[in-house]
Amino acid sequence: MTVGTPQPETEGAPDQTVAARFALWQRAGGIATPLATALFAFLVAGLVVLATGHNPLQTYRAIFNGAGLNWLFPWVHGATRQTAAFNLQETGLLIIPLVLTGLAVAFAFRSGLFNIGGQGQYIVGIVTGTQMGVWFASLPGPVHIFLAVTAAALAGAVWGGIAGILRATVGAHEVISTIMLNWIAIWVGSYLIGFGGPFQDSSQPGVPVSREIASNAHLPVFWGSPLLQGLDIGFFVALGTLVVYWLVIRRTTLGFEVRAVGYNPDAAQNAGIGVARNYFIAMAISGGFAGLAGAMDILGWQFRLDVTTVQTASQVAFTGIAVALLGRNTAVGTFLAAALFAGLINGTASRNLDPSVFPPELAGNLTRIIQGLVVLFVAADVLILYVWNFRRKLKRRRAAPTTAPVAE
Amino acid sequence: MEDATPVLELRGITKQFPGVLANDAIDLDLARGEIHALLGENGAGKSTLMNILFGLYKPDEGEILLEGRRVSFSSAKEAIAAGIGMVHQHFMLIPVMTVAENIVLGHEPVRAGVVLDERAARRRVEDVARTFKFAVDPAARVDEITVGQQQRVEIMKALYRNANILILDEPTAVLTPQEAFDLFEILRTLRREGISIIFISHKLNEVLEIADRITVLRRGKVIETVPGKGATEEGLARAMVGRDVLLRVEKAPSTPGGPLLDVDELHVSDDRDLETVHGLSFEVHAGEIVGLAGIDGNGQAELVEAIVGLRQPTAGRVVVAGENVTRGGPRHLIDVGVGHIPGDRQGAGSCWTSASRRICRCTRTGSRLSLVWVGSRHAGSSRGRAYSSGSTTFAEAEPRRSPVRCREETSRRSSSRARSRPSRECWSPLSRHAASTSERSSTSTAGLSRSGTSKRPFSSCLSSSRRSGLSPTESSSSTRASSSASSAPRRVRRSSASP
Numbered sequence: 001m002t003v004g005t006p007q008p009e010t011e012g013a014p015d016q017t018v019a020a021r022f023a024l025w026q027r028a029g030g031i032a033t034p035l036a037t038a039l040f041a042f043l044v045a046g047l048v049v050l051a052t053g054h055n056p057l058q059t060y061r062a063i064f065n066g067a068g069l070n071w072l073f074p075w076v077h078g079a080t081r082q083t084a085a086f087n088l089q090e091t092g093l094l095i096i097p098l099v100l101t102g103l104a105v106a107f108a109f110r111s112g113l114f115n116i117g118g119q120g121q122y123i124v125g126i127v128t129g130t131q132m133g134v135w136f137a138s139l140p141g142p143v144h145i146f147l148a149v150t151a152a153a154l155a156g157a158v159w160g161g162i163a164g165i166l167r168a169t170v171g172a173h174e175v176i177s178t179i180m181l182n183w184i185a186i187w188v189g190s191y192l193i194g195f196g197g198p199f200q201d202s203s204q205p206g207v208p209v210s211r212e213i214a215s216n217a218h219l220p221v222f223w224g225s226p227l228l229q230g231l232d233i234g235f236f237v238a239l240g241t242l243v244v245y246w247l248v249i250r251r252t253t254l255g256f257e258v259r260a261v262g263y264n265p266d267a268a269q270n271a272g273i274g275v276a277r278n279y280f281i282a283m284a285i286s287g288g289f290a291g292l293a294g295a296m297d298i299l300g301w302q303f304r305l306d307v308t309t310v311q312t313a314s315q316v317a318f319t320g321i322a323v324a325l326l327g328r329n330t331a332v333g334t335f336l337a338a339a340l341f342a343g344l345i346n347g348t349a350s351r352n353l354d355p356s357v358f359p360p361e362l363a364g365n366l367t368r369i370i371q372g373l374v375v376l377f378v379a380a381d382v383l384i385l386y387v388w389n390f391r392r393k394l395k396r397r398r399a400a401p402t403t404a405p406v407a408e
Numbered sequence: 409m410e411d412a413t414p415v416l417e418l419r420g421i422t423k424q425f426p427g428v429l430a431n432d433a434i435d436l437d438l439a440r441g442e443i444h445a446l447l448g449e450n451g452a453g454k455s456t457l458m459n460i461l462f463g464l465y466k467p468d469e470g471e472i473l474l475e476g477r478r479v480s481f482s483s484a485k486e487a488i489a490a491g492i493g494m495v496h497q498h499f500m501l502i503p504v505m506t507v508a509e510n511i512v513l514g515h516e517p518v519r520a521g522v523v524l525d526e527r528a529a530r531r532r533v534e535d536v537a538r539t540f541k542f543a544v545d546p547a548a549r550v551d552e553i554t555v556g557q558q559q560r561v562e563i564m565k566a567l568y569r570n571a572n573i574l575i576l577d578e579p580t581a582v583l584t585p586q587e588a589f590d591l592f593e594i595l596r597t598l599r600r601e602g603i604s605i606i607f608i609s610h611k612l613n614e615v616l617e618i619a620d621r622i623t624v625l626r627r628g629k630v631i632e633t634v635p636g637k638g639a640t641e642e643g644l645a646r647a648m649v650g651r652d653v654l655l656r657v658e659k660a661p662s663t664p665g666g667p668l669l670d671v672d673e674l675h676v677s678d679d680r681d682l683e684t685v686h687g688l689s690f691e692v693h694a695g696e697i698v699g700l701a702g703i704d705g706n707g708q709a710e711l712v713e714a715i716v717g718l719r720q721p722t723a724g725r726v727v728v729a730g731e732n733v734t735r736g737g738p739r740h741l742i743d744v745g746v747g748h749i750p751g752d753r754q755g756a757g758s759c760w761t762s763a764s765r766r767i768c769r770c771t772r773t774g775s776r777l778s779l780v781w782v783g784s785r786h787a788g789s790s791r792g793r794a795y796s797s798g799s800t801t802f803a804e805a806e807p808r809r810s811p812v813r814c815r816e817e818t819s820r821r822s823s824s825r826a827r828s829r830p831s832r833e834c835w836s837p838l839s840r841h842a843a844s845t846s847e848r849s850s851t852s853t854a855g856l857s858r859s860g861t862s863k864r865p866f867s868s869c870l871s872s873s874r875r876s877g878l879s880p881t882e883s884s885s886s887t888r889a890s891s892s893a894s895s896a897p898r899r900v901r902r903s904s905a906s907p
Contacts, residue, residue: 057832121484129662132507150894250526251523252522252523253516253518253522254522255524255525256509256513256516257513257514257516260502260505260513261503263502263503263504264500264501264502264503266500267500267501267502267510267513268502268513268514269484270484270496270515271500271513271515271565272484272485272488272515272569273513273514317869
């Protein structure tokens, strides 16, 4: 490869090589970049662990076990296997909202919008889902669940749709409006279930929680004990939503137009596609995904909503951004990224991580470090490209002085 | 062919913009199967008129009759539905999608209500291609086909939507001569199929070649509508500009002075960091006009930006009057007496940065006149050379007459500025019209690697015909390149000796 040496006389040759490399980079980037990103993040996080005086390999093994992934090994038996199963179920429970909030970001991305409002959409979804679960207690289970889930998804869609309408009509940037809508959702939600709020549990006025949802609105658990937060069918809902996402994006005219708008709104407009309409639809569908995530959490294992969940735990929706980024807005990628982050979060949870390997009070920070690094490196594929180009420039600059004496 | 009622009739279309009457009571009619050229300078109101027709602007007065019925469009969608298709100068295509996907976009065939029927889409695209004899692969990605093919995709987009009126906005601006020839063949086929075409241009020779009738606009008014047969370049030019135009500048050979601008082994990359200027070297002497020829997007823009300091070259030097100004920045370039008339009226001309504001203060021209004009008192001197950028290759010739056609107005303005400042240079890419009327039209397409206008890899840019067309100029260019290499050390010494 003689890219760096300027050979002006050989017509076009250096550029073809550069272009070919560029194309290859882009093509390989589809799979290679996310993998490299994740590996790199783990590598750097390992250095951080090393700096704190712990063994990174041991720590990663402890995280692996904390996520319950050792359950997959057939040689794990007895009590260890039991614990591993519990851990893996919890990881699975975390995968559900991460997949759904990841899709909430990914779908908007496809239309060229950046949905930061997953948190707010998740909150309106979870509040609506909770209250629908509390009301209508006399309905039969499946109907009740369907009602609560649909209402939660619709609430999320409305919340996302607001940002979409604002973008479509007055051009308010969706990043700003969704962040603002997050805060509105947080404080409205806090009011509704907080002290004296209309949805607060009146039987215990000293605790800011909602009433518990009717037991027939609980999602059926298919693995583990329903009492010990086993894995519920929300997992399949998440998987099904991934398939729906893929179908909509790839196979329907809606997805086609959304992608077209995302690639080039001018061209789409010129072809007679309603760009504004597509912005609204994309944001509404995104919000629907996030609202669904809230419903799955409340109906699957939380059963009652507390203010802490609304104000802090809903930040799981922010991880959805990282999921979508790492998953490159594809269905499969989103699932894998969600699984990675769920494993990380669960594996470093203080109750799961082996305290003899890594101090539990630091464990949560480790997750955030790795998460942050992943996001950083995801954003850095541009950076990597930049470095790559810079190297090329350096080479050329280095080559330039050597050619001058030759000409002399 | 001739139908009693015209397919399209514009009556008294008037559009007022703040400070300018863009269209002043314009009448225009279009017969079935007619190629009707709309000719006029930039700013004559051609684009405004077409945007009104396409539903993007609302006229203040006047009416549009389609097949004798009065219509009014409030969006492009309505115009499309009424059978009007528009091919913009800058294509409205999505590069990462396939040809078929781009064509059906907005009007997708569906199965079961919502599912995109890709097979039907491809079939219908193939139908259109067969009917109108287009050679385009529906499965190819748009960023992997040539600009000429992309334009065909745009035309097919309109035909797919059953357009019977096709508006082409400066369609040849981005095409090679061969591609333009192919386009004209396509247009003639469409005419045979009964499709009416409005062909917007300011290139006289093209208009004369293809148009059945020619309508000339000037300052928002229709000056005349004449049949294509019998029209002459001189007559049309007079109608366009409003007075006699010297198509050939007759004057004595100039006596150029010493080198003022020295571009030495300049490498420049575009916004995507792909190199578009590969070690170009040339000198411009005092009192000399140098033409720069080539299709849009062959590095002219990057070269000019690098020279005037708007873009950092990756290697090489720009020397003005003995001073190395390579990384001086636009302000410094202005201070040493380099002026820049941007080719793009809408971009750099719209004065966003203080630097470009400075530049456009001296550049109130909408014309894309081809002029590298190095200031001195010998305004409009006549030692001419043509370069094609985009690669190192360029051909040189020294005709007795200037290859650059100047309107009097521009040259007058230039010379007055030259008097006020001793050394000034104005530069904008040479339009092909000017090049083709010069005595060395063959030099204008050497060594093209077109990348700026469309985002696709270089490897796919050069069609085989264009490659083979290169060979004669390649030989001359290599000799020139070697001579420039041998002269490089001399220049280096000279500039290092200067204070």
